Amino acid sequence: MGHGPAGRLTGRPVLITGAESGIGRAMAERCAAEGACVAIGALQADLGEGVAAVIRGNGGRALCIRTDTRDQASVDDAIGRTVEEYGPLYGIVANAGITAVLTPFVDLERDDWDRVIATDLTGTFLALQAGARRLVAQGTGGCMIATGSSTAIRPGVGRIAYVAAKAGVHHMVKALALELAADGIRVNGIAPGLTATPTTLGKDGYIADGLRIVPLGETVDAEELGALTAFMLSDDARHMTGSVVVLDAGRTAD
Numbered sequence: 680m681g682h683g684p685a686g687r688l689t690g691r692p693v694l695i696t697g698a699e700s701g702i703g704r705a706m707a708e709r710c711a712a713e714g715a716c717v718a719i720g721a722l723q724a725d726l727g728e729g730v731a732a733v734i735r736g737n738g739g740r741a742l743c744i745r746t747d748t749r750d751q752a753s754v755d756d757a758i759g760r761t762v763e764e765y766g767p768l769y770g771i772v773a774n775a776g777i778t779a780v781l782t783p784f785v786d787l788e789r790d791d792w793d794r795v796i797a798t799d800l801t802g803t804f805l806a807l808q809a810g811a812r813r814l815v816a817q818g819t820g821g822c823m824i825a826t827g828s829s830t831a832i833r834p835g836v837g838r839i840a841y842v843a844a845k846a847g848v849h850h851m852v853k854a855l856a857l858e859l860a861a862d863g864i865r866v867n868g869i870a871p872g873l874t875a876t877p878t879t880l881g882k883d884g885y886i887a888d889g890l891r892i893v894p895l896g897e898t899v900d901a902e903e904l905g906a907l908t909a910f911m912l913s914d915d916a917r918h919m920t921g922s923v924v925v926l927d928a929g930r931t932a933d
Contacts (some may be wrong), residue, residue, distance in 0.1 A: 689714030689856030692765035693759055696748050696806050697775030699726035701876035702901050706772055710912065711739030718761040720746035748775045754809045755900045761903065768910050770822040771810030778878065781837035784830045790841045799844035804851065807851030811859060820863030821910050825852050829872040829927040849923045856921030865920040869912055872927025874899040894929030
């Protein structure tokens with residue numbers, strides 16, 4: 680299990696949405712390795728159960744909760760079950776999201792726009808709101824993180840719905856950091872660059888095309904984002920709030 684400072688998140692209940700694969704899985708595995716009690720909010724529960732089993736096999740604590748972040752009742756249930764299993768909530772990572780097929784703006788169908796906004800923006804709102812309600816009611820403080828994107832800073836062509844949704848996420852965390860500071864709740868965002876995940880690796884030519892504008896010429900490792908998440912949740916970042924931390928191999932440097 681030995682990653683990062685030993686026990687940095689020991690005993691802290693954390694719900695991570697979209698944790699069944701890719702970046703979310705790396706977040707869950709790293710947080711568990713640093714002692715967190717991880718609830719894996721997974722739309723694909725079979726994959727989420729597999730991640731939980733791996734974490735438990737490595738000596739960590741994890742359970743999988745089927746979670747559809749587009750549905751408020753599902754998100755509320757995930758929060759409730761996390762607390763029932765582990766005790767008072769410490770943190771939530773609103774990571775669940777989808778990408779979309781590259782589509783010129785003038786050809787984008789309303790249904791496709793709605794699908795991306797519902798998952799990447801409204802879903803993030805619902806997860807953060809459910810987490811905030813619980814943390815405020817507990818009076819314990821805590822930490823919330825949302826996954827944004829470097830494309831919200833340096834947009835790409837043909838991704839208008841995704842860019843709009845992730846830009847909304849970036850500003851949501853800044854506004855919430857101000858609103859929730861009096862309750863001792865820190866709120867931050869992570870803006871990943873081009874990351875090697877099953878989704879990106881499965882798209883023919885996607886990585887090669889994206890790397891053309893990445894100064895370091897390499898993809899970000901999901902494990903790097905997991906390490907960043909664990910740091911941001913920990914007391915080592917106890918005064919970090921209202922920040923959107925970019926980890927993108929230089930993609931947005933100019």
